[in-house]
Amino acid sequence: MTSADVDRKALSCISYGLYIATSRLGERLNGQIVNTVVQVSGRPPKIAVSINKENLTHELISESGVLGVSVLDETAPMTLIGTFGFRSGRDINKFEKVKHKLGTTKVPLVIEHVVSVLEAKVVDSVNVGTHTVFVGEVLSGEVIASGRALTYDFYKVHLKGKTPKNAPSYIETDSERKETEREEGEKPMNRYVCTVCGYLYDPEQGDPENGIVPGTAFEDLPPSWTCPVCGVGKDAFKPEE
Secondary structure (H helix, E strand, C coil), X not given: CCHHHCCHHHHHHCCCECEEEEEEECCEEEEEEECCEEEEEECCEEEEEEEECCCHHHHHHHHHCEEEEEEEECCCCHHHHHHHHHCCCCCCCCCCCCCEEECCCCCEEECCCEEEXXXXXXXXXXXXXXXXXXXXEEEEEXXXXXXXXXXXXXXXXXXXXXXXXXXXXXXXXXXXHHCCCCCCCCCCCCCEEECCCCCEECCCCCEXXXXXXXXXCHHHCCCCCECCCCCCEHHHEEECC
């Protein structure tokens, strides 16, 4: 048996959290959403973080040798998750409108909608194919607020969040391929999909949180309207196929 024979649905039963992993190189800051952060030793405390090799955060951690982790709580809005999970730091400054502070190693630590923050120096790394697992010795840790840490299950079930293709847990399931179809199997022609994060704009639902009432056609959205998840403009949307 090879990995090609594995039922990948079995992997979806593994539990995860949801975090923002960060790093810096000189004056350049970046961070991304990750769901794979684990404590791997106690004395000294060490954590392991899995990062896709194509991501800017991977580049910064590799070169600087330092990383930070912000543990998100259940109040984290999709706009925050979308910024760090579906936008590239090569294109935008993710920290421009996000409350954060610099740790002892000068890594940026997001401090809004989080329960705690950690920072570590990299002491080892493991090449695992598409990703690198960075092992870091924890240098500092701080509880920011009381609350419930955001789990990946809560993100998927209650926030209807999607999994970026660069995430280690990404699986293209039948339900994900069909989730934009109506229950009777018909695909409406007037729904639009964000090409960056996969958010589906449905005119029947509108976007009430941003002042768009149900029944508003995509073509009638104001020019200033942006994706409520990742913040890109209307030109980044395409008709649902």
